[in-house]
Amino acid sequence: MPELLEVEAYRRATAVVVGGVITAVQCPDPRFLRRTVDAAELSAALADAAVVAVERRGKVMLVCTDAGHTLGVRFAMTGRVIVDGHEPIPELKYGPRGGDTASPRFIMSTTAGTVTVVDPRRLGSLHLDPDLTQLGPDASTLSVAELRSALECRRPLKAALLDQGRVAGLGNLLADESLWRARLAPGRPALDLDMDEERRLARTIVATVAQLGRRGGSHTGDLQAARDARGACPRCGTPLQVARIGGRTTLWCPVEQR
């Protein structure tokens, strides 16, 4: 998926239907609903309602209606949004080629436009009135205090950052980029950070999210080329270390990141 930045682009594109009335929703593949919601129930909850806002929390896009119901969309690895035939992110690095409208999983027709969620792998999911209390504070506005409480666990630092219940929105690329910029080793016990390091990391995460957002996505980090090539640290030239941390392939500079 789409990490927070890509979901934010989807949110912005989807927001063109704010003010429109939902005329129909279709779920061509019932498996996309998982067991979280029934197609008929979803349709009944959304049909004839007006879209009053499209929001985002972490990697979840929220379509809010005046009927009191909110639709939550998780994009997982290869989910994309197409609004009136236009794609906010034409090419997703690990997704299908841009312009590919095969594999529609959810189509919401409104008087202000049509939103289609495409996801060939079906790893994404739809949720009616999702429980947002399960999500941590959004990474884009993370404060030092929020980060500190997110790190109160006996886990590697990176595993804590990827845990959406602790910090919402960071994925594998943003996490590695932020840790590299903050010069903190991903395998450090999360509890070990001193106040100075917590301040540095919180500030770096917010700045990294903002800068990569301006550049165009999670894949625009300074570490990305070296990551793809399994190369060297762009700052000091030390070969990057590779390991699995928090269940994901992790790259870091063994000299600078402590």
Next chain:
DNA sequence: ATGCCTGTTCTACC
């Protein structure tokens, strides 16, 4: 053919 991938969730196990 094999294995990897911007993710989540489940089970088994310690």
Next chain:
DNA sequence: CGGTAGAACAGGCA
């Protein structure tokens, strides 16, 4: 309880 590892989900690409 808190934590980890691996599989599953499933498609495309090197």
